[in-house]
Structure formats: structure tokens, C-alpha cells
Amino acid sequence: xxxxxxxxxxxxxxxxxxxxxxxxxxxxxxxxxxxxxxxxxxxxxxxxxxxxxxxxxxxxxxxxxxxxxxxxxxxxxxxxxxxxxxxxxxxxxxxxxxxx
Numbered sequence: 001x002x003x004x005x006x007x008x009x010x011x012x013x014x015x016x017x018x019x020x021x022x023x024x025x026x027x028x029x030x031x032x033x034x035x036x037x038x039x040x041x042x043x044x045x046x047x048x049x050x051x052x053x054x055x056x057x058x059x060x061x062x063x064x065x066x067x068x069x070x071x072x073x074x075x076x077x078x079x080x081x082x083x084x085x086x087x088x089x090x091x092x093x094x095x096x097x098x099x100x
Contacts, residue, residue, distance in 0.1 A: 024057050031074040039084070046083035053081045 028040045045053055060069050060077055069077075 024054070027057075027061075027068060027074060028078060030068065031071045033071070033075050033078060040078070040082070043078075043082040043084055045081060046085065047081040056081070 025040070029037055034040055047053065048056075057077065060073060063069070064073075
């Protein structure tokens with residue numbers, strides 16, 4: 001399995017959002033892991049391919065069906081597979097001569 005960081009975003013057409021109440025986004029938001037609803041949406045996949053992440057999430061749901069997984073397990077899953085690492089490239093502005 002590749003450990004390449006994916007830039008898959010949590011958009012309306014994301015594989016993580018299109019499954020209603022069994023979507024990763026829905027379960028994470030309902031678990032209230034973060035102080036606001038935007039933090040998780042800003043995260044990017046960091047621990048495997050989107051398909052592998054979804055497969056592990058489906059396994060997590062299956063182990064607790066029909067209930068929602070415990071908050072602690074959802075948090076562990078998020079920490080394993082998502083990061084808040086900046087998606088922006090670092091950029092140093094070019095310094096030009098000072099004009100008076």
C-alpha cells in the first residue's frame with residue numbers, strides 16, 4: 001500500500017460525503033471531534049488512498065452497526081488518515097529595491 005499523501009478534498013462530490021448518514025463526513029461531524037464544522041472539511045487525506053481510507057471506515061462502521069462508532073474510535077481513525085497540514089505551498093515573496 002502506498003503512503004502517498006492524497007489531496008482529495010471533502011467536496012460535495014467527494015467519495016467521503018456521498019453516502020448520507022454513513023459518510024465519513026457525517027459521522028465525524030456528528031461525533032463533534034472539533035470545535036467547529038469547518039475543521040474536518042479543511043483536512044486532507046494523509047494515510048493511504050481514498051479507497052483504502054473508505055474501506056477502513058466501512059470496517060469501522062460494520063464493527064459497530066447499527067450504532068455509530070464511539071467518539072474515541074472516530075478520533076483515532078481521523079488522526080490516522082487525515083491531516084490539517086497546510087495545503088498551500090510556502091512562498092517567500094521576492095524582495096525588490098525600496099523606492100522613496
